[in-house]
Amino acid sequence: MTRPKPQKRATVHDIAAAAGVSRGTVSRVLNGGYVSAEARAAIEAAITEVGYVPNTAARTLKMRRSQAVGFVALEPHSLFLDDPNIGSIMLGANAALSLADHQMVSLVVESARDTERVGRYLSGGFVDGAIIVSARTHDPIIQVISTLGLPAVFVGHPPDLDRNIPFVGIDNQGSARAITERLVATGRRRIGMIAAALDRDSGIDRLSGFRDALGAAYSSELVAEVPLYDYGSGVKGMRLLLERDPSIDGVFAASDAIAAGALEALREAGRSVPGDIGLVGFDDSTWAVRCQPQLSTVHQPAKEIGSVAAQLVLRQIGGEHLTPAGQLLPTPIVWRDSA
Known part of the structure; x- marks a missing residue:
């Protein structure tokens, strides 16, 4: 049985040929540069026609950006799965990152071995920033983040956290x-x-x-x-x-x-x-x-906490220097029948 050859990936050359423009004009559009409205419309139509998909890996190497943010949860695996608050914080963070075209990478730290592994991962340039959830007092992850100078936000505020890293949480x-x-x-x-x-x-x-x-x-x-x-x-x-x-x-x-x-x-x-x-x-x-x-x-606004944390990380990745002060969100009492 003859296996079908893999489909050839569309390139900038293909877009340029289909749109009737130069490669340089296509590159300017793909990189957010200025071209005429007519040329832009032709290139966008050509992209659809040839089925062009950006080479994210090559772009990452060029920009030295991963377009990814680590969601580091310092919790036992069982609690990570069962705790609805962590899930809601994660969903809120993911929604904000998705709007900014960033991926979220989930990293669960339960043991010293996990801490070492995640520390190596964060040091390897695989993520552009990190959201740290449930950091404990004197947690080694805090030292890893501080040493790397990685754009980061803590959810919560352990008393010994790096004061140069902002946090979001509740009172x-x-x-x-x-x-x-x-x-x-x-x-x-x-x-x-x-x-x-x-x-x-x-x-x-x-x-x-x-x-x-x-x-x-x-x-x-x-x-x-x-x-x-x-x-x-x-x-x-x-x-x-x-x-x-x-x-x-x-x-x-x-x-x-x-x-x-x-x-x-x-x-x-x-x-x-x-x-x-x-x-x-x-x-x-x-x-x-x-x-x-x-x-x-x-009421703990878990999704909002995740969203705010992600936005703060993205602002740092974009080059903004944030004041280290924390942000506390409101927590109204919800009174039901149990009391």
Whole structure:
């Protein structure tokens, strides 16, 4: 059997011949230069006629640009797949990058080996910039980005981040304080928290906001520390709080996924929500509306965060020098039936 020969790739020569213009005129159009309206129309028609597709690889070598931005998520693989916030941030970033004709490259960092691998990748010129999600305090990725001088934006703001790199996020401390105060206003008196991710800024700030809201009523015994913003941590954390104080009547869960797990543990224990215990979460993710009752929570504008982060990276790639100050987006409380 004779295999068909691969179709020849259309070239600038083909476009020039079909349009009746010089190669130089075609090149000016392809590179954004000025030509007459008549010549441009003829060249655009010729491009369609011959089926020309730009050679991105050659263009990348010439411009020393990859037209790609890394989306670096420093999370366990399981949480990367299950956490709707990360997915929404990614979708928001991808939409903004797509409008600018840039590709997004997803890089998940779970281990020291991943850190080394991703560090090498970022150093190799495969991306023009990076969006860093969930960086922890003293995270080695921060040092890699700083050393490279790569255009970058942090989602969130670990306290030791490079102050020359901008960030976009939310006021985790103020938002946690506000929803805890709203829970207190319902008449709850023994309020605990399932606090997660205390190795990063969001977890630390949400615990600080909870402590601020309770003031003298705060008790460290009513804080169950768990590692991740996931469902399983919510189940374990809620069981621990019930063991420590069966009279607990209110719970602030550090994320909606944690609150969903806490709700399951409360059902196992025969406690009603919101009858026996008022429960609030954080994120206003799909978890919040899947639960019964639906969760009172803080709305985190995840898609907007991703979009703003991508725009900030693109501005740096374009040569703009940004002030290192961060950008915080609003986080209104969404009050539903769980409290």
